Amino acid sequence: MHDLSSLYFCRQVITDRIDYKGTSTFPPQSSSGMRVCVGWRQFLLFVTLVFFVTHFLSVLELHQNSNAKDSHQKKTRKFDHLVFGPAAGEGLPNRLQCKGIKALNKTHISSVFNISDTRGGDGVAFVTVFTVYNSSVDGRASDSSIVGKVLYNKVERSMAVLNTFINFIQMTMPQSNTIILTDPASSLPLKQNRVMVYPIQGEYSRNKLMLQRIRSYIAFLEEKLEEQSRKPGQISHFIFTDSDIAVVGDVGQIFSKYENFHLALTFRNNKQQPLNSGFIAVRGTPDGILRAKIFLEEVLNVYTSKYMKASRMLGDQLALAWVIKSHASFDAKEFSRHEAFLEEIGGASVLFLPCAVYNWTPPEGAGQFHGMPLDVKVVHFKGSRKRLMLESWNFLNSSSSSHDLSDMLCLILSSGRTKYDF
Known part of the structure; x- marks a missing residue:
């Protein structure tokens, strides 16, 4: 039985050798396998953050569209009576x-x-x-x-x-x-x-x-x-x-x-x-x-x-x-x-x-x-x-x-x- 606090979500990634300013970032092989593991709490936090940002952007876009529609309606509003303003x-x-x-x-x-x-x-x-x-x-x-x-x-x-x-x-x-x-x-x-x-x-x-x-x-x-x-x-x-x-x-x-x-x-x-x-x-x-x-x-x-x-x-x-x-x-x-x-x-x-x-x-x-x-x-x-x-x-x-x-x-x-x- 594994302790949940010790569970990790891991994925295999293939990394290539990267030289930056002449310095090897990875071991000298042409490629190697490497496991990147993330704790489940961090993973849930990441998912929550993505959901929140997506929802926020959707609400913002809806608000902008609503304002644009209201603005368009105001511009195209037509009156059934004379409306007076300053004479040019x-x-x-x-x-x-x-x-x-x-x-x-x-x-x-x-x-x-x-x-x-x-x-x-x-x-x-x-x-x-x-x-x-x-x-x-x-x-x-x-x-x-x-x-x-x-x-x-x-x-x-x-x-x-x-x-x-x-x-x-x-x-x-x-x-x-x-x-x-x-x-x-x-x-x-x-x-x-x-x-x-x-x-x-x-x-x-x-x-x-x-x-x-x-x-x-x-x-x-x-x-x-x-x-x-x-x-x-x-x-x-x-x-x-x-x-x-x-x-x-x-x-x-x-x-x-x-x-x-x-x-x-x-x-x-x-x-x-x-x-x-x-x-x-x-x-x-x-x-x-x-x-x-x-x-x-x-x-x-x-x-x-x-x-x-x-x-x-x-x-x-x-x-x-x-x-x-x-x-x-x-x-x-x-x-x-x-x-x-x-x-x-x-x-x-x-x-x-x-x-x-x-x-x-x-x-x-x-x-x-x-x-x-x-x-x-x-x-x-x-x-x-x-x-x-x-x-x-x-x-x-x-x-x-x-x-x-x-x-x-x-x-x-x-x-x-x-x-x-x-």
Whole structure:
């Protein structure tokens, strides 16, 4: 019978001769057998230590994953009501200054004329691509949203954004027209004056909508070329935009201020995506329409050959940038400027307008954290800012308030950094 206190756990190891600085650590044989024995108490202590360390590391990893998940949830949290923060641009010259949602100075637009009295927009039509996805409605409460006192499902919410887009245009440029390019299968219940639904065949699925948008623009311009050949002399300029913008100034002035361009794009100081496709202006002359069509056909060709993996989003903007930058005479450093400039691109005279004025988005885009310029003309509610678009319109038209356009812009500036529910 062995005494437990004298038991050892032993193993056989083979050791090789090791010379360290010329000194033999082991006997001079090439190899030898050696028994290494460990007492059972030491062995149990070792096993316990390994278990403890393994358990501690597992708990630590779980805690880190939990913190990362909580952090991600906080970053992606979306609100179903407006959340206000400090307005960017405080103390900067030529920027809107706000105290809460009250403007301390006025934008150039509202200080020059009363929007309700302006006759701006003669000979200008806004063109947008829009369709409705009826399959998205399933009646669940989580798919419904309340804005003010109105409850919307997903389709109604999309239509509310479209109607607000039209309302801003008709308020700011009441003599302009709005044209909705859409899937012939879509039924759009639009009853406003100076609004026309223009069906164009195509692929309007969510994954191909940005691609279809360019195709629809091209098809529309082809139709206008044919119309002009039948009725020469009738000129109407076109501004192609996303439907989630608010026109807060007379953008039609660009056609008289800059007389020599065929089409206009908006730019920002962003190396990867310097051009935003949400605003494209086309001069309504036969030459302007033709050159704009040819330009967009080149963009479409680049889109389908190089950027189909980004067909749902960004592909059109990447294709636009490729077409512009591929011309040897173009200097990409121009995108770091803050003023409009003109360039010849493939036979078309292209006017580049700063996003900060003609396509301002809170808070995205280089330089836009520095506040809102006083001469801003277009506010783009892209991404998760659609609620802010509806809330802004309701705020401006509330019968119980005396807020003007500059106050509404302060509301946008103070709450535009937040992610909302739609």
